[in-house]
Amino acid sequence: MPHAAAVARAEELRRLHLDPAILVLVNVWDAASARTVASVPGCRAIATASWAIAAAHGFADGEAIGRERMLEVVGCVADAVDLPVSADLEGGYGETPEEVGETVARAIAAGAVGCNLEDGVSDGELLRDPHDAVARIAAARAAADEAGVPIVINARTDVYLRGADDPEAALLRGQAYARAGADCIFVPGVTDADTIKALAAGIDAPISVLARPGAPSVSELHELGVARVSFGPGPMGVALAALARTASDLLAGGVPADELSYRPPAA
Template identity: 55%
Template sequence: MPITEESAARARRLRELHRPGDPLVLVNVWDAASARVVAAAPGTAALATASWSIAAARGSADGERLPLGEMLDGIARVAAAVDLPVTADLERGYGATPADVGASVTRALEAGAVGCNIEDGLPEWGPAGPLRPLEEQLERLRAVREAGERAGVPLVLNARTDALAEGLPVREAVRRGRAFLDAGADCVFALGAETVPVVEELVEALDGRVSVLATTGGPSLPELAAAGVARVSMGPGPMGAAYAALRRLAEDAAAGRPLPTDLAFRPS
């Protein structure tokens, strides 16, 4: 998909949707059919892919085990299926060096994405712990921003930190988040922010430029909005919900129970 002025317009629209206290809520998708179903829901303003879900749909594990070409194919199919801004989960950036990460982001833009997630967690504990050393991560984020500038697309960079998910204190998530914003990130995705007080602390420290994951049992969407976040996503949760319904259908069919009335539903 060629990068056009429409790509830039969609990127600007995606950025505008990040409003602290009135967050962009993203139901993550993984293929053309799921993209069309979510896009058709009233109020849907943008879509996000979930790397876990794209990988699972193709028989692979998450964690950049799915080759980049296949991940980009999944992103391209989502972007081609809808007329909404699409932000892509690019995991750690699919690159050993900042230049490699920039090249991956360029390819994601060519696939139709106008935003991306880049995370700082490492697949294994390194000498500095479970997270990439901060200065290294900042170089990678700067390369993402530069890739967008070269392409003429003001892509929306959602910089993820796994500090809380790895059991580190909130102050470490804040330290990294501030540095990410200074390096050009638009929003800080704090994986593991699962209580209202923690979310509120992050929002205050990061000027509301906070993205969180909505989870069953965690703060509700209204609570997250009241806490002041700018973005809420659901990761692989939507695929789990869809496939749980599929499992129930299979169990009902095997047991001879009545089939659901939405069996006739077809993605538009």
Template identity: 40%
Template sequence: MASQAEKAERFLALHEGPSPLLMPNPWDLGSTKVLAALGFEALATTSSGFAATLGRLDGAVDRDEAIAHAAAVVAAVDLPVSADLENCFADQPEGVAETIELAVGAGLAGCSVEDWDGAAIYDVELAADRVAAAAEAAHRGPVHLVLTGRAENHIRGRDDLADTIARLQRYQEAGADVLFAPGVTEPDALRSLLAEVDRPVNVVARPGCPPVAELAALGVRRISVGGWFALAALGAVVEAATELRDHGTYGYLDGAKTGATVFRSTFDEG
């Protein structure tokens, strides 16, 4: 198995490949092993997907739970794993750095820090200081933890592309290895953003997002799915349960055959 430092090095290199890194987001250990078996080269946790496994909404997981979940995902596969650590569970830079240190200790290859405190966007100066503290903690040891700086404007009701770009530029200067503005998916907006930064940019696939080939042509270097795979799985459960409740039929078993095949082939320890 590769060492943590080797995984982190590999993870960073995957952002410079001939095509965008496709990085899906498992929500539990079963989905982690399935996605690894399907041949993806790196994975990332999802705060919303993991919260759903606990019967909670996004933002309702604490730091200890998030770090323990990330460590379990890391232990389940021999792939680079990045963690969605929300705002690193701290407002001040010192607390952010402590969370990053825990992320390194969990064996991760990367993680993210966002500029939303659960109620509002941080002032840009504080936000940049938080990224700087995260980068210092992520990069000072033998493991170069790949740090993603996130600007949350466009999923928090602030559709201000100029401010988003300015923030990402500050996060780049503060030491972020990858930049991410969830919610920015429109091609012209992405062109403007990509022209103004010098780090790999991640896009999350969400309703209305261009296909991978178009994102690749624009210059996007990484594509994640956030909680959408977890929501798709929950949607399949709702459809199956509704069929059983309302019609008393079992059409969902046809779709379940794929799951059964994956279950046997992926989870067979023998």
């Protein structure tokens, strides 16, 4: 992507996080899903989902897919659409902040203008030391500055994904990540409306949450002050559930459904 186009898409993605309307990101995992979502009226940006990408390639989540293959998919998604693309880079695919910075630089080169960076370690049971997590976010910001593309860093804290109900920890980490250069703070796993409202009010950056069954609706999240909502592997789950139902119907001798004629929009 030409540098000017990358800068323009990054600036647009940043603006969308500050727009009065909540930014709804229906996560994708390949070029076909990206084109499908991008073609829907009202879609303003695209976000990948690491779990879904890994599953599509036969890997478990948690960076098992490796940096090379993940960035290859990110590039395919970015090439498939004309919208800003935010890439789920998990923990940054690196042991050190410098390696995380290299990952972000390469994601920018692949066409991403936003990224997720999480503070959970690969086993999902522990959180990184906050100083280490801050250093990794700062390295990501430095890499973006070096590239001259104002990438939107969506810093994820896994406080609630561990099963803890600790809004103070989420708030403190969110504040620290914002000071280190994050543009948005992602708190997946939190579903309580009062807690979400308190985090949105208490963190000096837009906040993002993961919507799932049992969580507030997108409209309710907007009213609570959430700037960005995504769905992780959920959209892939919907697609595969539909595939399973269709396969079941056809294997049982059913009539081919109209949806069998659907094709993703062309490039």
